[in-house]
Amino acid sequence: MSGFTLGVRLLPRLTILLLVLPVAAGLVGVVAPAFGWLPALGGRTWTLAHWQALWQAPGLADMLRLSLVTGLASTLLALAIVLLFLAAFLETPLFRVVRRLLSPLLAVPHAAAAIGLAFLLTPSGLASRLFSPWLTGWTQPPDYLFPGDPGGLALIAGLVLKEVPFLLLMSLAALPQCQARERLMVARALGYGPVSAFAKAVLPGLYPLIRLPVYAVIAFATSTVEVALILGPSTPPTLAVAVVRWLGDPDLSLRFLASAGALLQLAATALALLAWWGAECLVRRLAAGWLIDGGRRRGEATGRVLGATLTWLAIGLLGASLAGLILWSLAAYWPFPAAWPSPMTLRTWREAADTALGPLRHTASIGLGATALSVVLVVGCLEAETLRRRPLRPGAQLILYLPLLVPPVAFLYGLVQLQAQLGLAAGWLAVTLGHSLFVLPYVFLSLAESYRRLDPRWGQVAAALGASRAATFRRVRLPMLAGPIAVAAAVGFAVSVGQYLPTLLLGAGRLATLTTEAVSLASGGDRRLTAVYALGQLALPALGFALALGLPRFLFRHRRQLLT
Amino acid sequence: MTQFTLPTAPSPLILEDVIIRHGDQTLVAVDARVPPGEVLTLMGPSGVGKSTLLAQVAGFLAPVFQASGRIRLGDDDLTRRPPERRRLGLLFQDPLLFPHLSVGGNLAFGMPVGGGRRRRRQAVEAALADIGLAGFADRDPATLSGGQRARVALMRVLLAEPRAMLLDEPFSKLDAALRDEMRRLVFARIRARGLPTLMVTHDRDDAEAAGGRVIELA
Known part of the structure; x- marks a missing residue:
């Protein structure tokens, strides 16, 4: 050899x-630290005390709920957008355009996308400026909590925006593997509309191939720190953010609590994956009859409109977020509700040049x-x-x-x-x-x-x-x-x-x-x-x-x- | 036989000055009328655009080609209609049975909507018996032999009640022994239903078995 x-x-x-x-x-x-063993910090006895402390941490139930709900909801939405897009546009000229737009969007880091979205939708953000005062009548930034709303809607939006390009890219790689073209052609030659043909002939072959990427999205979305720090609520935050806060706390004894929290995060993510897997089984059972009932055009128009709207909404939001970032970086003085900063200046860039070099x-x-x-x-x-x-x-x-x-x-x-x-x-x-x-x-x-x-x-x-x-x-x-x-x-x-x-x-x-x-x-x-x-x-x-x-x-x- | 009846009397399939180009180059030009129950065979070596013509008739022409002329079924102009609204039965070189469905599921996929679960199941059983595959409804298509798959694929197309048939080298991937048997089956069904049929092939035996007009492309 x-x-x-x-x-x-x-x-x-x-x-x-x-x-x-x-x-x-x-x-x-x-x-070990979760059960009390961390000699470096004086933990030399095995104990459940840190778990008791975790259960009594204020807002723990809310943190867990927030992590699970935002994680699962954003995954479901992102997957729905990707599948509707494929159903409506597979094998059309528009498909190639969106495909080209997509790979660069995948390169946008999570934090940058989250910051862009926050700046776009915050009360004094670009979106409310564009519609003020002529439509909304606002001369002051309105009073709503975004990002950071307690329900986690901003967090969900940010996650969806970042996961759509990823899931779409994974699907594009999987499509030739499951002979999507041939499946689509057979179904359409048998009289199935494009959306029905995709749902009944392609999707059952495609989903198993993108299952692992979907699980990766769930794991990321239920446990993200940076996106939740920027877009999520702060009191209480998601579980992952709470764990990182405990880790960074000057009070070193909180490291034990953080370790227990980290294990709880593992369990929460596992629970989310299990719930998703259960839902998969349920859908498979419920859809078995529908796949072969011969229905060829139900929901065809709705699917197309929804697919187009959601796709362009996602691309538009990402685009507007990036445009907003550029405007903010050039703004000197930008009072509400002006939609355009004036004068524009490179001062911030020059100032940042020194500190950002390292x-x-x-x-x-x-x-x-x-x-x-x-x-x-x-x-x-x-x-x-x-x-x-x-x-x-x-x-x-x-x-x-x-x-x-x-x-x-x-x-x-x-x-x-x-x-x-x-x-x-x-x-x-x-x-x-x-x-x-x-x-x-x-x-x-x-x-x-x-x-x-x-x-x-x-x-x-x-x-x-x-x-x-x-x-x-x-x-x-x-x-x-x-x-x-x-x-x-x-x-x-x-x-x-x-x-x-x-x-x-x-x-x-x-x-x-x-x-x-x-x-x-x-x-x-x-x-x-x-x-x-x-x-x-x-x-x-x-x-x-x-x-x-x-x-x-x-x-x-x-x-x-x-x-x- | 299945209990589905043809909703309309068969009409001829008409290709009116159909020309397909790729850039400045003309690939195929056909002007033909196929009466109900007859087979028009387009013969030629690979690469002359036979399958491209079939794709145009079925509605799947790739955007790199330009086509002119009209495709009609009797008085019904199909030229600009999406493939799923043409109701033409397209039989591919490969059987392309859906791997996520059972054999019976593949046939039910081809059947029109409605009829209730039990009636649909009965229709599937009857269709399977009709092609000598009684009792195969719950089998995985992957466990079928090549000839069995080809028969299921044919039946799936027929169950969708097409108004004409398009055959794209339908026998080329079968063993020599199976090929004869499959040819007889396909052409008998086409004649029984009075379907006008367009077949592309490079095999002269296909054309002879079809027994209709032959257009040589070169």
Whole structure:
């Protein structure tokens, strides 16, 4: 066995280790303190006292309800929007337009989207300015609580906005796998309208393929910290935010409470997943008869209108949020209800240039490090798959999703504990490795399809011409896949830039990135500076995508067939 | 036989100066009238646009092509109508049975709405018996042989009560032995129902079995 083959065989194991070990160790590391064992803070007796304290924490029931309701409602809404869009527009010209609009939207970090939405819909935000005073009669900002409404509507809206592009992208990758085109054609030739044809012929094949991404969305939405900090209510907040507050409290004894809370968060997310799974089973039973009742056009018009409206509403809201951020960053004096700031100035940008340089450097270096590590591991895994001519087993697929299915709040604090015990310094290396946990699955998800679909005969041609496996990989597969690899790297970089909690916890709060700065500024009063940081947070991934799309085009400008 | 009756008397399928272009290049040009119960065969090697023509008649022409001319069923102009409103039975090269439904479910999918659960079930059983697959209703389509799948696919199309049939190389993926049997079955059904039929193929035996007019494309 050559060195290359040996190395490639080892990489999948290393990847699995890198994904499973931290999550498992982190969970273990949080169990002990939850039951009183944390010698560093004087906890040397096993006790249930911290659980009792948790039950008596003010507003615990509200926190739990808020986490579950916002998580499930936003997932349901996002999934409904994606499916209605596909039902109404699959195989139409508009489909291709929206598809192109979508990939850049996926790159918008959660925090930036949340800040943009908050600035858009807040009482003195762009939306109310646009309709005031001519329509609403408001000359003062109206008095409503948004974001931060106690019902969590703002939080739900923010989550939906960010999850729609993700679920749509996952669905687009799954559509060819379930022969969506053929299914749609058969059903329509049998007289089914587009929406019915999608619902009855395509969806039953599509859903199983996007189930894991949907579960990842539920796990994220029930346990998000940064989006809930910006858009969610504060008294009481969601459970995940409460846990992070307890973790950051100067009173160190609250760490025990936080550990119990982290485990409760794990249970809450598990409960949400279980509820969703139960609903899936119910829907499957109830729909069995409906699938074959021969109904061909029921709800056709409603589905189309709803699909179009919701899709454009989502795209419009995201677009308006970004426009609002740009205006705020340029505003000097912007009294209500003026819809346009005047005069406009670059002062905020100039001021931020000094302070933002450090965070910018951290963001970029952590992102590049985590992305490089992830791309090497993922390409190694896929190459191993190619050599073995056998795709990943379903269990391995699940492991890839592990960091996306376990709430980060639940295991990251445990990791911090271990980090302290093992004497590892909090800082760049720990944060970069922590980011890789979340970057790697996304890199894999975005690269796997292209890698697996590359015609195996290219490799066979090379081997028949005498190329070794290493040479085949380096001189045939790698260049042919340069485009998809670059895009996967850009996706990974965007994910890293958007990370909040791992940066905060593993960096012990000392490693400031654009994201941590933007989130902490968002709770303060300076909208202009917040907007600058949010835009910076957004510009980095955008730059990454521009490079990923442009560089292969430049390098292979005389190889037209590679650029399809 | 099924208890469904044809709602209207069969009309001829008419292709009026149908021309399909790709850029400046003309792919196919056909002007033809197919009387009820007859099969018009379009013959030609692969790549001459046979299937593209069929896609245009069915309503699935890809946007990269431009088409002119009219497609009519008797006096009914179908040219601008979406595929699901044309009521043409399209039989593909592959059986394309839905993997998420049982064999019976696939047939029920083709049946028109209504009739109540029990009546629909009976109609499915009868249709299965009709193609020699009695008792197969609850089977997974994946457990069927190639010939059995082809028969179910044919029956699914017929249950939707089409007004004409479009066959896209329907026998090319079957074994030689099955091919003859399937040809007999398909053409017998088409004649019995008096359906005008358009078939594209590159197999001369298909054209002979169909016994109708043949247009050679090159």
